[in-house]
Amino acid sequence: MPIAYIQDIAKHEGQDVTIRGWLHNRRSSGKIHFLVVRDGTGFIQAVMSKASVGDETFQKADHLGQESAIIVRGQARADARAPGGYEIEVGDLQVVSEARDYPISPKEHGVEYLLDRRHLWIRSQRQHAILRVRHEVVNAVRDFFNREGFVLADAPIFTPSACEGTTTLFPVQYFEDDTAYLTQSGQLYNEATALALGRVYCFGPTFRAEKSKTRRHLTEFWMVEPEMAYATLDDVMRLAEKLVVSVVARVLEARQPELRALERDLSRLELVQAPFPRITYDDAIERLRAAGQPVEWGGDFGGTDETVLSGLFDRPVMVHRFPAAVKAFYMKPDPERPEVALGVDLLAPEGYGEIVGGGERLADYDLLLERVKAHDLPPSTFEWYLDLRRWGSVPHGGFGMGIERVVAWLCGLEHVRETIPFPRMLYRLAP
RNA sequence: UCCUCAGUAGCUCAAUGGUAGAGCAUCCGGCUGUUAACCGGAGGGUUGCUGGUUCGAGUCCAGCCUGAGGAGCCA
Structure with missing residues (x-):
């Protein structure tokens, strides 16, 4: 049989x-x-x-x-x-x-109860569907980059210091005398591998010790980060758009039973077609004000701002040219307007917020050194990074896409905690 | 770190300051097409912790603990 x-x-x-x-x-x-x-x-x-x-x-x-x-x-x-x-x-x-007294009955349970039993919760029908969508998203991402000719070049998890001085890192004892930090982005290493291999991506776990306590945050999450040599902001935006369209189409094709089990409105996902609207930060500020949001030029968007902004469009929207002051030190300033940086955020529809962030990198040695100093970063740690500008520097750029936020969006979930088998959050380290 | 809310049976939740209850789960019984099956019965409680007010506290007050949602920051 x-x-x-x-x-x-x-x-x-x-x-x-x-x-x-x-x-x-x-x-x-x-x-x-x-x-x-x-x-x-x-x-x-x-x-x-x-x-x-x-x-x-x-x-x-x-x-x-x-x-x-x-x-x-x-x-x-x-x-x-x-x-x-x-x-x-x-x-x-x-x-x-034979099993007796299984703790998760077909009736309702609270979040804490289920998270304490995450090792059993993942057996349920809903979690089964979500984790299979995640599997499809991950494979769609890998297939996309491999098909497009990108080389997988993973960045280290142990890093000697911050990639971007602002966010908090998890320190780990590294043998007797040293402290390492868990990576918060593979991006700086991607720039090196991109100048070696042309177009590259890394795909792995990322760690942020931010005390964020919202439906969009995990302390450990997975991010795919492509990086391209000889690329401008426009190239970066085209790539992000193509990737998102490709992933959504793949999930719609291969995981329809799972999406239906999750009662996802498929018509909203079917709208995800190129081209995505591209608006400047200035434009976004105006639209937010018109919608009644109290925003000042110069600040980053809050969660509500992102929801309002994405609600103005039926597909993902790309916001570019943010104020340089709120962006990372490695962002290239717009040559025509140095107060804005050539960065882009891609906001998912339906209030799911930023799923992609990236842009064109600062390729000029002197300017980059100036920025490193201005951000109080130790130049010695960034010596190797500056080397990339000493020998064969070219315009280049890339972005990072958070897998859990993409899965939460595609599945229509309330919280990213269900998109990964064992979520790590501010107050959740077990099981 | 800050703001808001919550904590009562294994789970999800009720209970004007006056006898602590229901549904589900468990156990026993019934039912040949169920759809989170249904029907009957039984067992099951230090009301998060400490203190206070009161004749009397699950309920009011203070502090603490735990969790959730949000803010800031970010993908």
């Missing part, structure tokens, strides 16, 4: 198959059991009638607890009454291990 995965059950219609999984839920009607089985690939209803399996097998299922490991054998068939459209007519049931 072939072993079947639930996601492929349609291919086995009419056949006898073996499903190896866990009991997700059970309903019973005296002489008929409905066992909802999950096997990691999906969920399916297995129907067991007393008349066809006999008393002994039927009784085995009588008191079986949620999340008991079971192997069911039976015929796969289409049935409109079954959730998912297919069910298994059980011929035999094998109990691999």
Whole structure:
């Protein structure tokens, strides 16, 4: 009897198959059991009638607890009454291990309770759908860059100091005498690998010790960061647009059952087509004021500002040329207007905020050295970074895209904590 | 770090300052098409902690602890 995965059950219609999984839920009607089985690939209803399996097998299922490991054998068939459209007519049931008093019932639970049991929570249907969308996003990103000719060149996780002086870093003891910091961006290293390999990307975990306590923040999150030699701000914006369009299309194509399980409004995602509107920071300020937001020129946008701004468009919007003072030291100033930097933020629709941030880098040695000093950064630590401007400096740029925020947007989630198997937050380090 | 809100049965939540309750889960029983199944029964409580006000505190007051949402900062 072939072993079947639930996601492929349609291919086995009419056949006898073996499903190896866990009991997700059970309903019973005296002489008929409905066992909802999950096997990691999906969920399916297995129907067991007393008349066809006999008393002994039927009784085995009588008191079986949620999340008991079971192997069911039976015929796969289409049935409109079954959730998912297919069910298994059980011929035999094998109990691999019996579970009792599983703590997560099909009823509602609070956030703290579920997060304390995240190792079990991920078995639920909703988390199953979200994590599969995440998987698709990650693969879509990798496929995109590989197809476009980018070289994966990962940046180190241990770094000697801040990439951008402003954000707080996690220090770690590095052997006896040294302190290392967990990376908050691979970007500076990307600039080096881009000048070596042309177009590169890194993709890994990133750490921010900010005491942020909002639905958009994790202390450990995944970021993909492409960097291109011989590239301008316009090239960076084109790349970000193409990437986001590609990822959304891929998820819409490959993960529709999951998006539907999450009750996502697909029509909003289908609108994500190029070109994305590109507006300047100045323009954004004007639009925000027109919408009644009290904003001053020179400041960064708050969460509400981003929501209001993205609400003005039906697709992601790119805001470029921010005041140089609020941006990182390595941002290139606009030659025509030095008070603004050639940076860009891409805001997701529906209030999901900034999912991409990047721009053109400062390629001039003298100006960069000046900036390093002005930001009170130790020039010795940045010696190697300055070297990139001494030998073969060219216009270059790139961006970072936060995976969890993209997944939260695509899934329509309230909080990024559900987009990663084990979220790390201000007050959450376990399990 | 700051602001707001919350903490009562295993879970989700009720309870005018006056006998601490329901649904789900668990256990027992019933039911051959359930859809978070349903119906009947049972067990289950140091009301986050410490102190105060009161004849009497889950309820009012103070402090603390834990969590959630938000601000700042960011992807």
